[in-house]
Amino acid sequence: MSLAIIINGLVVGCIYSLIALGFSMIFKASGLTNFAHGESVTIGALLGFTVLKVTGLPFGLSLVLVFILSGLLGILIEKLAYRPIRVKNAPEINGVISSVGMILILANGAMLVWGAEPLAYPASIGGSLFQILGMTVSSYSLWILAITALLMVVLQVFLNRTMLGKSMRAVADSMLLARLTGIKVDRIISLTFGLGAAFGGVAGVLFAPIYYASFDIGVIGLKSFAAAILGGYGNMAGAVTGGLLLGVVEAVGSTTISSVYKDAIAYGILIMILLLKPSGLFGHEVGRRA
Amino acid sequence: MAILEAAGVSKSFGGLMVLRGVSLTLHEGELRGLIGPNGAGKTTFFNILTGVLSADSGRINFDGQDIGSYPIHQRARRGLIRTFQIPQPFSGMTVLESTMTGTHMYYRAEVWSSVLRTRKEREEEEEARAKAKEILRFVGLADRENALCANLPVGEQRLLELARALAAQPRLLLLDEPTAGLRASEKEALKEVLLEVNKKTTILLVEHDMRVVMSLCSRISVLSYGELIAEGTPEEIQRDPKVIQAYLGEGAIAT
Amino acid sequence: MIAAVLVATLVQSRFIISLLNYSLVYVILALGLQLIVGVTGQLSLGHAAFYGIGAYASAIATTRFGMPWVVGILLAMAFATLGSLLMSLTVRTRGIYFAVATLAFGIIIHLVFVNWVPVTRGTMGILGLERRLWGQWRIDSPQGYFLFLAFVVCAVYVFLARLTDSRFGRALKAIRENELAAQSIGIDVTRYKIKSILIGGATAGLAGSMMAHLTRMVTPEPFGWWKSIVLLIMIVAGGLGSMPGAAVGAFVLTLLSEYFRGYAEYSMLAYGLIIVFFMIYLPEGLAGLWHIIIQKVRWGGRRAVW
Incomplete structure (x- = not known):
């Protein structure tokens, strides 16, 4: 097993981590598992394609633009599809079903806008290949690692240092207490959806150059959900660790066991975790709000 | 003892x-x-x-x-x-249904006898219904039989809990x-x-x-x-x- | 059933009959899923897997081994039940985790359909299915097929409606409403969940066999995870927990989507809009709407006499 496989796994793992963060964030804040979260990746990847093509902005700036656009879309979707259900105090399952419907709306909406064919990002983004320690690595892989790390740091600072971030953590800890202390809970939840979708969108833009952009790549969301649970659902650091771990396990598994069933391996791991260790590998966060 | x-x-x-x-x-x-x-x-x-x-x-x-x-x-x-x-x-059930559910352990009807509505199954259902009604009368919920459990006020919710437990x-x-x-x-x-x-x-x-x-x-x-x-x-x-x-x-x- | 005979004799249009046939297969699927999701409260997103298992079992039995279709149907149900037994390992997971586990399960099974080429012939599919029920007895006309399907649908409906309205059904509903309370009056929650999943899975297997011999071919395409979601939408629109609701929801939505086939790109989008709409404005589905109307007209609840 070569180190290159592990590096590859880490790179894909970064993508999983970014998406898993969104899952955990949204769950922590609102108690909803947003099945449609994977679609923010789809929309992000496709938006990125258009932004790059139409505006000709450099990759980094496009990333920022998609971050903002996806975030706005996330806020909008929360307002339209989830809030009306949440405020009614409907059973948990109703919100989940609504989010399942949202998958169809977003994925098929994307297909109508961008077509069904896979779209390839400009090849120049893929970066050049170079040798490190006797391995061939693309510079783009390093970019993914760097950007992910940067986003994590920014998120940490945001959550711990800014008023808004602190409010988000307060809502996640206890919706009731947050409301009592005068925090506008609905607004914070809506912002959390936005932030989650923004991370998803960025993940999409980062993912597209090593894969492609298409209306049906949202399935990656399910694997990322596996990552979120692996690390302990609702736990931010766990989501990141879970993502990286899943990326590596999947990369190793697909070269040593079967590449055709690469996805099946990831989903099999997901089922195993749900069955054996639903609280995640580190097991301090319980996947259910009090 | x-x-x-x-x-x-x-x-x-x-x-x-x-x-x-x-x-x-x-x-x-x-x-x-x-x-x-x-x-x-x-x-x-x-x-x-x-x-x-x-x-x-x-x-x-x-x-x-x-x-x-x-x-x-x-x-x-x-x-x-x-x-x-x-x-x-059992919010979505009626008061009677909920109390009948309380009798669950005392009957045997499973998949096939339920589907075929065997004589035994019908007798069991009749008996369960009668028992549930008796219990509801006993705790004082007889007139709420057909109400949805979710719609009962707090006081009656307590009686409903008791009725279901007694049915067991x-x-x-x-x-x-x-x-x-x-x-x-x-x-x-x-x-x-x-x-x-x-x-x-x-x-x-x-x-x-x-x-x-x-x-x-x-x-x-x-x-x-x-x-x-x-x-x-x-x-x-x-x-x-x-x-x-x-x-x-x-x-x-x-x- | 009488209505079905009338329809079969009166309607000559092949298009309409085949439309109805499609719809009836979906009615079977939705009824089975309703037992698991609507009655037992376990959000299964893997139903299409058993539909597929049934279709492949029946197709392989009849084409490769030359068995009559009746045997194909039985095998379809048997293998689908086995598949659901495997999935029912996940009943230990709760709520949303169950939904995710079943979704993943469905995706894995679909991957097997696509990639296990020696058995399923992969994306090539299995073609040329016959409708030889037994010996020389065949159902070749669309009208005949329609009658047969209508009979099967009625049987499944009566089976599940009666099952829901019984001691067994009450136990399932108790689990849906409150697991802890259900356990506290002696209901073995795990066992009933598994039974519900097995029965639902078996009916999906039956539907698989019906669809396979209706289209006379089996490819992996219709058994993906999105099909599970479409089925979920049907029962949500019909009304969670209501068997008539599931039947009506599946029938109407399939008719609509088949009728508007020319706009297939929009159908999934429409499905999504429907489900979100229902969850926000009409979470009890058409059945809930029906109840409101009925209650305006008359009072009281009776046990349905089936």
Whole structure:
């Protein structure tokens, strides 16, 4: 097993981590598992394609633009599809079903806008290949690692240092207490959806150059959900660790066991975790709000 | 004869000891009160008896059998039935349907007999329905048979809980604050019902309303900070300095 | 059933009959899923897997081994039941975790359909299925097929409606409403969940066989995870927990989507809009709407006499 496989796994793992963060964030804040979260990746990847093509902005700036656009879309979707259900105090399952419907709306909406064919990002983004320690690595892989790390740091600072971030953590800890202390809970939840979708969108833009952009790549969301649970659902650091771990396990598994069933391996791991260790590998966060 | 023997039951959450070696023996036919200030561990004790939580240590014998490792439904099958402090209704069912569900253990119809509507199945359904109606009459919900459980007011929710539990024909009935949130007149009515139930069934009653406990129970056990600090008749308990201290320490007065 | 005979004799249009046939297969699927999701409250997102298992079992039995279709149907149900037994390992997971586990399960099974080429012939599919029921007895006309399907649908409907309205059904509903309370009155929650999943899975297997011999071919395409979601939408629109609702929801939505086939790109989008709409404005589905209307007209509830 070569180190290159592990590096590859880490790179894909970064993508999983970014998406898993969104899952955990949204769950922590609102108690909803947003099945449609994977679609923010789809929309992000496709938006990125258009932004790059139409505006000709450099990759980094496009990333920022998609971050903002996806975030706005996330806020909008929360307002339209989830809030009306949440405020009614409907059973948990109703919100989940609504989010399942949202998958169809977003994925098929994307297909109508961008077509069904896979779209390839400009090849120049893929970066050049170079040798490190006797391995061939693309510079783009390093970019993914760097950007992910940067986003994590920014998120940490945001959550711990800014008023808004602190409010988000307060809502996640206890919706009731947050409301009592005068925090506008609905607004914070809506912002959390936005932030989650923004991370998803960025993940999409980062993912597209090593894969492609298409209306049906949202399935990656399910694997990322596996990552979120692996690390302990609702736990931010766990989501990141879970993502990286899943990326590596999947990369190793697909070269040593079967590449055709690469996805099946990831989903099999997901089922195993749900069955054996639903609280995640580190097991301090319980996947259910009090 | 002892129907329930809990011996040295302990439980801690995180580092917090909620129960410290609680031992309690109930005799057949008793109506025992279990009281204690808030946070004394009464509900935790119930949860351990019924299998919702497992004890860290200690033994629970029910009817001479060690049930400590049994899942909830198997304890229920032996006749250990409870109600909940916060009512847990089958919201989407009607009152009658919910009470019929309480009779579940006493019938056998499974997939095929239900689908074929065998004679036995129809007889069972008739019987279950009749029993449920009788129980609803008994607790005073006869006129709410067709109401949705979710739509009942708090007082009737409590009665509904009791009806479902009675339908399961308990040998030992564990009641977790059955009068909480009831009006005085409702409490009086419920007391009558409980006395009647007690003629056939052993009852362990957790209750905050001292008047209810003192007038209903023949014996009372007192939990404080996870320890059983006293046990005796209502008069003995009222005089017990440890009990008075436990309650006064909390700022409450036992009347 | 009488209505079905009338329809079969009166309607000559092949298009309409085949439209109805499609719809009836979906009715079977939705009824089975309703038992698991609507009645037992377990959000299964893997139903299409058993539909597929049934279709492949029946197709392989009849084409490769030359068995009559009746045997194909039985095998379809048997294998689908086995598949659901495997999935029912996940009943230990709760709520949303169950939904995710079943979704993942469905995706894995679909991957097997696509990639296990020696058995399923992969994306090539299995073609040329016959409708030889037994011996020389065949159902070749669309009208005949329609009658047969209508009979099967009625049987499944009566089976599940009666099952729901019984001691067994009450236990399932109790689990849906409150697991802890259900356990506290002696209901073995795990066992009933598994039974519900097995029965639902078996009916999906039956539907698989019906669809396979209706289209006379089996490819992996219709058995993906999105099909599970479409089925979920049907029962949500019909009304969670209601068997008539599931039947009507599946029938109407399939008719609509088949009728508007020319706009297939929009159908999934429409499905999504429907489900979100229902969850926000009409969470009890068409059945809930029906109840409101009925209650305006008359009072009281009786046990349905089936």
